[in-house]
Amino acid sequence: xxxxxxxxxxxxxxAPKRKRARVPLAIILALGWVGLMLFVALAADWINPYxxxxxxxxxxLAVPVFMGGPWSHPLGTDELGxxxxxxxxxxxxxxxLIAFGATVISAVLGVTLGFLAAHFRGFVEQxxxxxxxxxxxxxxxxxxxxxxxxxxxxxxxxxCLLGLNGWERYARIARGLAISxxxxxxxxxxxxxxxxxxxxxxxxxxxxIASTLIVSMTLAFPExxxxxxxxxxxxLGVQPPGTSLGNMVGYGREYLTRAPWILLAPSVVxxxxxxxxxxxxxxxxxxxxxxxx
Amino acid sequence: xxxxxxxxxxxxxxxxxxGMLGRPVEVRAVDGVTLRLEAGKTLGLVGExxxxxxxxxxxxxxxxxxxxxxxxxxxxPMPPPGSLPWRRQRARMQMVYQDPLGALDRRLTIGAQVxxxxxxxxxxxxxxxxHALLRQVGLRPDQAERYPHELSGGQRQRSVLARALxxxxxxxxxxxxxxxxxxxxxxQVMNLLVDLQQQRGIALLFISHDLRAVRQMSHRVAVMYxxxxxxxxxxxxxxxxxxxxxxxxxxxxIPDPSRRGNRIVLQGDPPNPAARPSxxxxxxxxxxxxxxxAQQAPALKPRPGDGRMVACHVAQGDxxxxxxxx
Amino acid sequence: MLRFLGTRLARALLTLVxxxxxxxxxxxxxxxxxxxxxSADAPPEAIAAFRRAWGLDxxxxxxxxxxxxxxxxxxxxxxxxxxxxxxxxxxERVPATLALTIPALLIxxxxxxxxxxxxxxxxxxxxxxxxxxxxxxxxxxxSFVLGLLLVLLFAVQLGWLPSGGQESWRHAVLPVITLGMxxxxxxxxFTRSAMLEVLGQPYMRTALAKGVPWHVAVRxxxxxxxxxxxxxxxxxxxxxxLAGAVVVESVFSWPGVGRLLVVAVANRDLAVVxxxxxxxxxxxVTANLLVDLLYGVLDxxxxxxxxxx
Numbered sequence: 001x002x003x004x005x006x007x008x009x010x011x012x013x014x015a016p017k018r019k020r021a022r023v024p025l026a027i028i029l030a031l032g033w034v035g036l037m038l039f040v041a042l043a044a045d046w047i048n049p050y051x052x053x054x055x056x057x058x059x060x061l062a063v064p065v066f067m068g069g070p071w072s073h074p075l076g077t078d079e080l081g082x083x084x085x086x087x088x089x090x091x092x093x094x095x096x097l098i099a100f101g102a103t104v105i106s107a108v109l110g111v112t113l114g115f116l117a118a119h120f121r122g123f124v125e126q127x128x129x130x131x132x133x134x135x136x137x138x139x140x141x142x143x144x145x146x147x148x149x150x151x152x153x154x155x156x157x158x159x160c161l162l163g164l165n166g167w168e169r170y171a172r173i174a175r176g177l178a179i180s181x182x183x184x185x186x187x188x189x190x191x192x193x194x195x196x197x198x199x200x201x202x203x204x205x206x207x208x209i210a211s212t213l214i215v216s217m218t219l220a221f222p223e224x225x226x227x228x229x230x231x232x233x234x235x236l237g238v239q240p241p242g243t244s245l246g247n248m249v250g251y252g253r254e255y256l257t258r259a260p261w262i263l264l265a266p267s268v269v270x271x272x273x274x275x276x277x278x279x280x281x282x283x284x285x286x287x288x289x290x291x292x293x
Numbered sequence: 294x295x296x297x298x299x300x301x302x303x304x305x306x307x308x309x310x311x312g313m314l315g316r317p318v319e320v321r322a323v324d325g326v327t328l329r330l331e332a333g334k335t336l337g338l339v340g341e342x343x344x345x346x347x348x349x350x351x352x353x354x355x356x357x358x359x360x361x362x363x364x365x366x367x368x369x370p371m372p373p374p375g376s377l378p379w380r381r382q383r384a385r386m387q388m389v390y391q392d393p394l395g396a397l398d399r400r401l402t403i404g405a406q407v408x409x410x411x412x413x414x415x416x417x418x419x420x421x422x423x424h425a426l427l428r429q430v431g432l433r434p435d436q437a438e439r440y441p442h443e444l445s446g447g448q449r450q451r452s453v454l455a456r457a458l459x460x461x462x463x464x465x466x467x468x469x470x471x472x473x474x475x476x477x478x479x480x481q482v483m484n485l486l487v488d489l490q491q492q493r494g495i496a497l498l499f500i501s502h503d504l505r506a507v508r509q510m511s512h513r514v515a516v517m518y519x520x521x522x523x524x525x526x527x528x529x530x531x532x533x534x535x536x537x538x539x540x541x542x543x544x545x546x547i548p549d550p551s552r553r554g555n556r557i558v559l560q561g562d563p564p565n566p567a568a569r570p571s572x573x574x575x576x577x578x579x580x581x582x583x584x585x586x587a588q589q590a591p592a593l594k595p596r597p598g599d600g601r602m603v604a605c606h607v608a609q610g611d612x613x614x615x616x617x618x619x
Numbered sequence: 620m621l622r623f624l625g626t627r628l629a630r631a632l633l634t635l636v637x638x639x640x641x642x643x644x645x646x647x648x649x650x651x652x653x654x655x656x657x658s659a660d661a662p663p664e665a666i667a668a669f670r671r672a673w674g675l676d677x678x679x680x681x682x683x684x685x686x687x688x689x690x691x692x693x694x695x696x697x698x699x700x701x702x703x704x705x706x707x708x709x710x711e712r713v714p715a716t717l718a719l720t721i722p723a724l725l726i727x728x729x730x731x732x733x734x735x736x737x738x739x740x741x742x743x744x745x746x747x748x749x750x751x752x753x754x755x756x757x758x759x760x761x762s763f764v765l766g767l768l769l770v771l772l773f774a775v776q777l778g779w780l781p782s783g784g785q786e787s788w789r790h791a792v793l794p795v796i797t798l799g800m801x802x803x804x805x806x807x808x809f810t811r812s813a814m815l816e817v818l819g820q821p822y823m824r825t826a827l828a829k830g831v832p833w834h835v836a837v838r839x840x841x842x843x844x845x846x847x848x849x850x851x852x853x854x855x856x857x858x859x860x861l862a863g864a865v866v867v868e869s870v871f872s873w874p875g876v877g878r879l880l881v882v883a884v885a886n887r888d889l890a891v892v893x894x895x896x897x898x899x900x901x902x903x904v905t906a907n908l909l910v911d912l913l914y915g916v917l918d919x920x921x922x923x924x925x926x927x928x
Contacts, residue, residue, distance in 0.1 A: 131637075141862070146892050271761075
């Protein structure tokens, strides 16, 4: 009995000594891109050359600079003469905001349910796991579409709805790690000191599983961006006059032949952002939590 | 005088499944254990792993509710685990674990963890208090800033002890507190426990499979086999001249140059709580077993003559032993 | 084995019940059906009569049971737009969707699994790098972007293929490729990591140390073990044969179930949405059940422990 615990304890002692490996170039680029996107999202109001709804009817479908257009509209204009760069900046802010909000909601929801399952076991656990199975068994896009059909659309509802995507993964992780924390000892030991469940989960279990959760959130973030842009592309996400990346692609599609730049710019941003964030997620996972695969 | 702690006829059953869809099998981890502990004294609980001594410790602390029987602490029954009175009561009784690294939160400093019970129970948790506690268990105050993985095994166990002592408990349950430590450290931790008991008058329930440690620590000793206490008494009596054949086998397994050649080697399989033998659970391995042992479970009662508590038909003199070829 | 099947079947049914409950709850939460159908200024007596006629005054659980009963009888309501039965409307779109999703599934499996296996067997070679690059690209490029890029290239610039509609097989080429590529990328990535994990197992080392040739060890030990997790993903893909083409059908104006769903959602045609929801759930649950059965065949451990019970 005692030998096993010694063996189990030994690697844990060595774990915190991490090797400082060099950060690969691709990760630096990805970080740079994510940083740029965050800057654009935060500073949108100041760096916007035009108001994103301002129409310039004499300059409709203006060609972007790289195709020989004027510098007044670097990325060209759309069918109403609205500046594509300005719309892109506002769209980046909208899409990132939605994706952040939804990621946080789904993590909070999943972790809460996972902890409840781990704490109460028995019936509560069965109920949570049945919901997890249900969620994992249904294509989320279909569920989302059904809710949108029944409730109509508003930005708040849309964010909450996207927040329902992927909660089951956090719930699984949180439940598993909380149960093993209780079995391992430190959670049980603190409980035995007389701590309330709030203290046990908030001060001890949560910080101990935080790195795993952050990695999962980074891996889920691109998925939410893709989901948001997909629904907005279908015209069922962000509603005009609001705009998001998927929205721009959806409306730009009608001008595919005459003005492909309207949809190319947001497409490139979607692809680069999801690529950058998922590369960061993979890298973080390899560094912080090799068990998560 | 009412004892500090009194447990009567504790029973704890688990149901265990074999494989994914097997029929659940009932396992009696603890099967009718009665024990009492006076304030400021030490009761040693001995037995091989899986005999139910840890489960007994957890029930005595109220971490698990017994399926049958009851535990009285300071003359009052245990509140249900997790309830508010139960949480308040934690300040009066604490636990020391086998694996100190597992019992400590790796992300908090030792100081923060020693201060935690004080915060939980609304006591002043300033640095001076924490440093005093650390000094009491033989740690330096500057070690309050360390993380568990930066300390040695013995230092970690001292930290766990400091945390357990923070609220000035009257009862300490030590579940194999030294078996994960190096032999050289074991004696230090045991001496520390004895010193603390003398200074503070704490009652200890000392659970161990190490007979010598138990002999050194305890005022009374109980020997467990498959969920039952088979012998109980003064350490000198139980651990020098055991009455129960199982206790005799255990004691003879301690290497002792003066008793060369008398080692009793137990026959048969190690006990499996899922398939408990009929009658006396020890009879398949017992060198003295008679047919009655397979039919009737012996009760723990005073032996006629010297009054020692033992649960054995043969030791009680009810039947004559049948010596098998050893 | 029977018992194993029994629990799986029970869970499948539970999932279906949950979907129906979900639909019922969402339907009730979305507003008073009486007010939704009658105009707001309808006389109160008329609304009361409507409520009585449709049983809206009954306790909620009675309504729930009635709703459940109707679904069991295949009564899924009528489309609000043309009054046809929702189930007919959906059923006539199913062949068009399958015409896209089945060939796409073949591409996913036929391309994704071999690519993943090759990448894992030649780890860190150029094959591995190329497969991983394509796999990451397949995940990060959303299907509507890929679809539109294909249209831009093959329909607009080159003029080889039509950009939308459903007149001939040539119309199906671009949507099938769009669907297949994304799925193949996901499957390749997944198969690769499943294979890598299996290749690192001690039993592979043992087999090779015994002198079993590399290709035999891969065929006899690695592939069957890596197949177990991969089957789950393929099962999910089979389950979404009906639902997996929502975005792509919209990009290519393909008149399938997905397109119908998007239009129904935009028009809030609740009966049609609910019908598709249940249909998708049923397909998904059936596929999962098949996967569980396959597990029983692929994983002897499950067979034995189930057989003992």
